[in-house]
Amino acid sequence: MKIISLVGARPQFIKEALVGEVARNMQAWEHVLVHSGQHYDVNMSDVFFQELGIPEPKYHLGVGSGLHGSMTASALTAMENVLIEERADALLVYGDTNTTLAGALAAAKLGIPIIHVEAGIRMEPKTMPEEINRVLTDRISSVMCCCSTLAVENLLKEGLTQGVYLTGDVMYDLFLRFKHLFESRETITNLGLEPGRFIIATLHRDYNVDKQESLHECLHGLTCLAEETNHKVLLPLHPRTRKNIEKFNLQTVARTLNLINPIGYIDLMALVQTAAFVITDSGGLQKEAYYAKKRCVVIMPDTGWRELTDCGWNILVEPSAKAIVQGGIEALASGHTPENIYGDGKAAERIVQIVLEDLA
Ligand code: UD1
Numbered sequence: 341m342k343i344i345s346l347v348g349a350r351p352q353f354i355k356e357a358l359v360g361e362v363a364r365n366m367q368a369w370e371h372v373l374v375h376s377g378q379h380y381d382v383n384m385s386d387v388f389f390q391e392l393g394i395p396e397p398k399y400h401l402g403v404g405s406g407l408h409g410s411m412t413a414s415a416l417t418a419m420e421n422v423l424i425e426e427r428a429d430a431l432l433v434y435g436d437t438n439t440t441l442a443g444a445l446a447a448a449k450l451g452i453p454i455i456h457v458e459a460g461i462r463m464e465p466k467t468m469p470e471e472i473n474r475v476l477t478d479r480i481s482s483v484m485c486c487c488s489t490l491a492v493e494n495l496l497k498e499g500l501t502q503g504v505y506l507t508g509d510v511m512y513d514l515f516l517r518f519k520h521l522f523e524s525r526e527t528i529t530n531l532g533l534e535p536g537r538f539i540i541a542t543l544h545r546d547y548n549v550d551k552q553e554s555l556h557e558c559l560h561g562l563t564c565l566a567e568e569t570n571h572k573v574l575l576p577l578h579p580r581t582r583k584n585i586e587k588f589n590l591q592t593v594a595r596t597l598n599l600i601n602p603i604g605y606i607d608l609m610a611l612v613q614t615a616a617f618v619i620t621d622s623g624g625l626q627k628e629a630y631y632a633k634k635r636c637v638v639i640m641p642d643t644g645w646r647e648l649t650d651c652g653w654n655i656l657v658e659p660s661a662k663a664i665v666q667g668g669i670e671a672l673a674s675g676h677t678p679e680n681i682y683g684d685g686k687a688a689e690r691i692v693q694i695v696l697e698d699l700a
Pocket residue numbers: 349350351378379380381384385405406436437438439469470544545546579580583622623
């Protein structure tokens with residue numbers, strides 16, 4: 341059996357690292373890796389391949405940045421050719437990016453089964469690009485691998501009952517695999533930070549960073565939080581956020597924050613492990629904070645990881661300076677870390693086994 345695995349953006353490289361490795365080690369199928377090129381900067385892409393040991397993709401589609409429709413369309417066209425040329429038996433896609441949906445559509449049109457890893461996540465607003473991508477991808481997938489029981493329930497509610505599996509989260513597998521490296525990494529010392537006395541923040545969602553008012557509020561909130569709690573705020577800047585800070589002339593608002601370029605997985609996890617807590621609008625980082633037993637302030641209207649907010653561990657806030665400061669102060673208080681929500685660290689093996697059985 342030959343399976344094409346499609347990646348394109350940072351969170352997908354992280355998920356592919358282990359699923360691809362397990363598939364190769366078990367000689368489960370011929371695993372052909374394709375990179376759409378949605379993320380292309382060295383520190384948005386190459387660094388993940390190098391440090392996570394992901395082999396060079398066989399195809400690079402060179403999609404790059406653009407409007408959502410054109411990005412999806414070029415990845416779709418290019419993927420159709422790859423799927424035909426490779427005579428693929430199935431397509432493996434991860435998460436909710438434009439790359440995910442493009443690949444899934446190309447496969448569906450060719451009648452090729454789709455395996456969706458991180459299926460069943462649902463959140464508001466329904467118009468969010470990632471929500472559109474994940475809902476449509478699930479709709480046309482044959483095998484849906486879910487991180488949590490909530491994700492399984494979401495699919496069942498939509499009438500998706502066939503091919504739905506609870507596997508756990510491959511990001512947890514990866515966290516456990518590389519944990520020893522986070523602990524020995526000298527990232528903190530190199531950045532001049534004191535363990536426990538800084539907050540790690542990331543911002544990249546369109547609704548937070550594409551509008552001047554909300555980006556201003558987020559940066560102002562982080563600045564006030566740093567002053568009020570006497571913690572440094574470290575903000576590795578996604579290129580979209582960096583461009584918008586310049587476009588809206590917000591450099592002064594951000595001047596007391598520690599701004600750095602995007603960083604790789606191991607450095608980011610090393611920082612999360614030693615930070616006081618995390619503030620983010622990233623889906624993956626909300627869970628990774630929990631794996632590192634850190635609380636997390638989530639600047640989003642909703643989250644796909646409600647297990648973490650419903651129990652009060654993660655705190656959902658709107659993009660206002662006041663809410664960010666309040667959320668940050670709350671996150672400084674210790675809480676009871678919920679246990680074993682996203683599996684046992686063996687999700688990748690389970691996924692490979694399920695695919696072998698389901699597609700046999
Ligand atoms: C995408 C995913 C999101 C995921 C995120 C992880 C979609 C709709 N969203 O969002 O689910 O959480 O990746 O980071 O697919 N850019 C660069 N260099 C790069 C990549 C991007 O400069 O290597 C800039 C470009 O200006 C681009 C912008 O960042 O237009 C946004 O990139 P894009 O891939 O469209 O979306 P993300 O915000 O990264």
